[in-house]
Amino acid sequence: MQEEGVDLTVLGPTNHLRWLAGLDPHGDERPVMLFISQAYAGMLMPVLNAASVRQHTDLPFHTWRDDEGPASALGDLIAATGVDPANLNVALDEGMRADFALRVLDALPGARRTFTHGTVSALRSEKEETEYRALKACALINDRAVMAGFDALREGMTEKDVAEVIAAHYASEGAETEFISVCFGANGAFCHHHTGETRLRRDMAVLIDAGCRYMGYPSDMTRSGWFGAPDPDYLKVVSVVEGAVAAALAASKPGVPARDIDRAARGVITEAGYGPNFLHRTGHGLGIELHEEPYISGASERPLGPGNVYSIEPGVYLADRFGVRLEEIVFLRPEGAEVLSELPRTPVIRG
Amino acid sequence: MQEEGVDLTVLGPTNHLRWLAGLDPHGDERPVMLFISQAYAGMLMPVLNAASVRQHTDLPFHTWRDDEGPASALGDLIAATGVDPANLNVALDEGMRADFALRVLDALPGARRTFTHGTVSALRSEKEETEYRALKACALINDRAVMAGFDALREGMTEKDVAEVIAAHYASEGAETEFISVCFGANGAFCHHHTGETRLRRDMAVLIDAGCRYMGYPSDMTRSGWFGAPDPDYLKVVSVVEGAVAAALAASKPGVPARDIDRAARGVITEAGYGPNFLHRTGHGLGIELHEEPYISGASERPLGPGNVYSIEPGVYLADRFGVRLEEIVFLRPEGAEVLSELPRTPVIRG
Numbered sequence: 001m002q003e004e005g006v007d008l009t010v011l012g013p014t015n016h017l018r019w020l021a022g023l024d025p026h027g028d029e030r031p032v033m034l035f036i037s038q039a040y041a042g043m044l045m046p047v048l049n050a051a052s053v054r055q056h057t058d059l060p061f062h063t064w065r066d067d068e069g070p071a072s073a074l075g076d077l078i079a080a081t082g083v084d085p086a087n088l089n090v091a092l093d094e095g096m097r098a099d100f101a102l103r104v105l106d107a108l109p110g111a112r113r114t115f116t117h118g119t120v121s122a123l124r125s126e127k128e129e130t131e132y133r134a135l136k137a138c139a140l141i142n143d144r145a146v147m148a149g150f151d152a153l154r155e156g157m158t159e160k161d162v163a164e165v166i167a168a169h170y171a172s173e174g175a176e177t178e179f180i181s182v183c184f185g186a187n188g189a190f191c192h193h194h195t196g197e198t199r200l201r202r203d204m205a206v207l208i209d210a211g212c213r214y215m216g217y218p219s220d221m222t223r224s225g226w227f228g229a230p231d232p233d234y235l236k237v238v239s240v241v242e243g244a245v246a247a248a249l250a251a252s253k254p255g256v257p258a259r260d261i262d263r264a265a266r267g268v269i270t271e272a273g274y275g276p277n278f279l280h281r282t283g284h285g286l287g288i289e290l291h292e293e294p295y296i297s298g299a300s301e302r303p304l305g306p307g308n309v310y311s312i313e314p315g316v317y318l319a320d321r322f323g324v325r326l327e328e329i330v331f332l333r334p335e336g337a338e339v340l341s342e343l344p345r346t347p348v349i350r351g
Numbered sequence: 352m353q354e355e356g357v358d359l360t361v362l363g364p365t366n367h368l369r370w371l372a373g374l375d376p377h378g379d380e381r382p383v384m385l386f387i388s389q390a391y392a393g394m395l396m397p398v399l400n401a402a403s404v405r406q407h408t409d410l411p412f413h414t415w416r417d418d419e420g421p422a423s424a425l426g427d428l429i430a431a432t433g434v435d436p437a438n439l440n441v442a443l444d445e446g447m448r449a450d451f452a453l454r455v456l457d458a459l460p461g462a463r464r465t466f467t468h469g470t471v472s473a474l475r476s477e478k479e480e481t482e483y484r485a486l487k488a489c490a491l492i493n494d495r496a497v498m499a500g501f502d503a504l505r506e507g508m509t510e511k512d513v514a515e516v517i518a519a520h521y522a523s524e525g526a527e528t529e530f531i532s533v534c535f536g537a538n539g540a541f542c543h544h545h546t547g548e549t550r551l552r553r554d555m556a557v558l559i560d561a562g563c564r565y566m567g568y569p570s571d572m573t574r575s576g577w578f579g580a581p582d583p584d585y586l587k588v589v590s591v592v593e594g595a596v597a598a599a600l601a602a603s604k605p606g607v608p609a610r611d612i613d614r615a616a617r618g619v620i621t622e623a624g625y626g627p628n629f630l631h632r633t634g635h636g637l638g639i640e641l642h643e644e645p646y647i648s649g650a651s652e653r654p655l656g657p658g659n660v661y662s663i664e665p666g667v668y669l670a671d672r673f674g675v676r677l678e679e680i681v682f683l684r685p686e687g688a689e690v691l692s693e694l695p696r697t698p699v700i701r702g
Contacts, residue, residue, distance in 0.1 A: 026543040028642050029445075047630050048542040048631040049541075049543050051668075065631075066631050066650070094448065095380075096448075097448075098363075098443055098445055098448065098449050098451065098453075098466075100449065102443075102452065113453070115449075192377040280416075280417050298417070298418030299417070
């Protein structure tokens with residue numbers, strides 16, 4: 001916080017709080033927040049949850065009752081932090097509820113605000129080896145589950161049927177489903193398709209983007225394939241997307257700005273004439289949350305560092321035809337990107 | 352909005368948007384919001400999700416790409432709404448991410464802000480008969496599931512074992528688990544206990560607070576009981592809490608301020624000497640969300656109206672001994688409160 005010139009950090013009941021303090025207080029509409037200054041750390045706490053959260057922390061609580069509301073406890077807590085409410089830099093948890101954040105800002109009339117990019121999010125993005133082990137184990141479960149999904153493909157099945165196979169595989173290895181997107185045919189051209197009732201026919205593209213959670217950490221991977229004899233255009237697009245992944249992997253080195261990874265992938269796709277069909281950034285960080293810092297976007301000048309974990313997931317989306325996306329999660333080592341998955345990225349042909 | 356003097360309503364990818372527009376856009380860190388003025392309604396939309404959301408709505412989209420960010424599209428959208436960014440009243444979705452709300456406020460330097468209490472939340476709190484039917488069906492499934500949990504109690508079981516019985520019952524009736532809190536013994540004194548590994552012994556209190564989701568609507572009910580021969584103090588506390596529920600039910604009439612319902616329940620408990628042990632408000636509204644307007648708190652002067660649906664759930668929490676809470680969901684009719692559950696509130700004795 002000192003390096004970043006932040007006088008006060010305020011976290012809601014989000015993954016920031018779980019990661020930093022190991023706390024998961026009941027998060028409803030009642031304001032519950034951790035305040036951290038250079039001098040003090042304490043929590044605004046609804047009295048009805050104080051006893052159960054007390055089992056997990058010694059942090060001081062500033063409690064409030066439903067019939068009085070949080071204003072007075074919030075004032076006490078701000079006073080305890082020692083900050084000057086009329087002149088300070090506050091870093092707010094970007095993912096907490098809007099009404100929590102605005103309540104804090106109303107109580108700090110002189111606040112210059114930022115979010116946690118420079119503090120908590122930056123710390124979260126530097127993974128340790130224990131986190132590597134959880135992410136790696138989770139990625140390998142995901143490899144097996146996604147392949148179980150491809151192996152189960154039969155004509156007439158729905159996307160939901162395939163998702164059930166993948167979910168059952170997760171459960172069989174003691175993992176929880178994080179999300180499963182199964183896209184048949186033209187549904188693959190929707191980057192965030194909701195798995196539905198579309199049925200598999202011969203000569204359809206199949207895209208599976210899925211992840212589970214294991215030992216507290218998620219996985220996230222996409223493989224693309226075809227049911228039947230693949231359309232030559234499809235194979236051409238797959239090779240372009242594979243080239244984009246390879247370029248982004250090669251560009252991944254500590255010290256390189258995130259935008260250069262995006263440019264490496266995007267350059268290959270643009271060169272092949274599909275630039276307008278690559279609708280999103282190249283990737284996102286992944287840790288206890290599925291999307292977190294560092295974001296691999298053309299707008300990010302943030303230099304990558306060892307221990308960063310992020311996706312490389314270029315895609316080409318052809319409306320009414322198919323989509324191709326290939327996604328890897330990488331752990332950045334001093335010498336470059338280590339891919340967590342052990343599956344090839346070649347198109348998965350079944351049927 | 353006109354009645355409430357609101358010039359612009361801004362909703363995030365929350366239940367407000369699901370309820371009002373039937374839309375459930377992919378909600379991640381990318382700003383996606385619906386803007387509604389008197390003259391215009393349109394969405395700020397990440398381009399990668401535009402095609403899939405377009406399947407569900409004709410609303411105009413103001414799209415933005417990951418590498419450019421949302422600022423320019425947001426400016427266009429605000430211009431399209433016709434509001435004066437230097438002078439307006441904006442109602443913000445209180446539950447959306449802090450960074451979404453602050454981005455909007457930064458683009459509206461003259462905004463006086465409020466949340467949706469007077470607009471979307473107020474409309475959501477007036478339930479229709481179709482909503483009644485879903486809530487009633489869901490409450491009856493919950494009745495059977497909670498009793499299945501009590502009936503399964505055996506010495507040595509963990510709280511999690513009982514939760515699994517309840518979850519299996521939900522699934523057997525085609526409902527999804529919303530939440531299940533099973534509290535053995537002194538755990539019942541934590542208002543929001545996390546169901547855990549505590550094992551059932553003879554002469555323990557048992558509190559089960561659970562709800563499922565069915566036809567899009569949730570249920571939420573608490574029953575309290577005892578495994579073995581109940582402690583006389585326990586039965587005394589149960590009768591106090593039952594008196595509080597009865598008083599709140601009797602006080603529930605259209606036009607009565609919410610605080611009067613809270614006072615009716617709290618009065619009975621305070622009179623019996625347990626006032627300091629009733630740690631929370633008497634209840635909360637329930638609709639597509641488990642907690643929504645109207646909140647039944649000593650601080651709320653909001654008059655109740657026909658079609659309001661809310662919980663009445665007074666409790667007495669005795670640290671290191673037990674907790675008693677009895678919770679009903681009521682649908683407010685012109686003549687008074689209709690309780691959705693058909694279970695008695697008498698203590699459930701097993702063992």
